[in-house]
Amino acid sequence: MSSTAQAQLDAAVLQQGDAATGRLERLFSRLFLGLVYPQIWEDPVVDMEALEIAPGDNLVCIASGSCNVLSYLTASPASVTAVDLSPAHVALGRLKLAAAQTLPDYAAFYQFFGHAGMAGNAELYDRYVRSGLDGSTRAFWDSRQPFHRRISLFGKGFYRYGLLGRFLGAVHLIARLGRVDFAPLLTARSLAEQTAFFDTRIAPLFDMWLVRKLAGFRASLFGLGIPPAQYDKLAADGNGDVLPVLRERVRKLMCDFPVRDNYFAWQAFARCYDPAPDGSLPPYLQQRNFAALRNNADRGRIENRSLTGLLADQAKGSKHGYVLLDAQDWMNDEQLNALWREITRTAAPGARVIFRTGGTEDILPGRVRPEILARWAYDAEKSASGTAQDRSAIYGGFHLYRFQG
Known part of the structure; x- marks a missing residue:
């Protein structure tokens, strides 16, 4: 899996710039094979308001730390299919989905992912979660790195890694x-x-x-x-x-x-979540959402592949929401147009696409072919609102497009 994942990452990151840039891109690509985001750094509350998730919606997204995937599931869509080029992110997302279905109650789920630093978490994994994982995900969390199993990170303060x-x-x-x-x-x-x-x-x-x-x-x-x-x-x-x-x-x-x-x-x-009883948490970790998350967790799926590759296998007009995170900032024009051809082909009427940019400006005009972009309407008001309301504050812009058919 590592060689395939590395090839996918190289294709996404290497932009054939000058020699110095190329060396940095290769280093970044190799670092991205491992865990980058123990928690996603985009605000899912802003996402969910823009996506207007309804029963029957089929969503596709980039997983990252998968807080978004699980948060979207609390709104009861028909499906959430996520991809990520990092095998570690895929393993983390699958762990979260399995834990939502197998841990005995909300208290155990919150202990595992809310505290993520308690010695009993490895025992919870062994007793409840491990048997619910696919083979490759189980092997990832069982592997020793170098002296302890990876799953032991949830007993040491996972968000510090x-x-x-x-x-x-x-x-x-x-x-x-x-x-x-x-x-x-x-x-x-x-x-x-x-x-x-x-x-x-x-x-x-x-x-x-x-x-x-x-x-x-x-x-x-x-x-x-x-x-x-x-x-x-x-x-x-x-x-x-x-x-x-x-x-x-x-x-x-x-x-x-x-x-x-x-x-x-x-x-x-603080390098943790607020421990107060009413402390701020992502939607998927909030107690009031746990029953919906548990009921809907089997509607989530995470794959180690590119979003363009995933969409190429989907039916025409079958998707209602797309979450691109900041992935387009990595892309050259050829990659960007290949992605938007597949988005446009698979979009259902009224489908929404959201993404973030490191800079403040929308990067699509002048880069995505006019005949593709003309089928989409940019929602300037919602985009400005999302930018202002995104609590993570790391990105310059939040952007929303709606499919016009």
């Missing part, structure tokens, strides 16, 4: 060098307190020599799952300098939403 988890660990190290303690942010009682914390404690970090130096390397954002092509789009928003773009997105994450309502802020600055 993967490229994103380690990137956030590095962020905390830099914060400690700047003598920053995030506790006042996490206990703030108003947006004004959060903004004051950013202005006095965080903004000065962006003037540190170390931060400015690191931000200048395109590989520095690999931990956010950002390849060289997407780094360049971010830098373009800052007139060639990525640092002011990062500063503004950190400000949005810290200041634009009440911290008690933003689990992305908790993951970034």
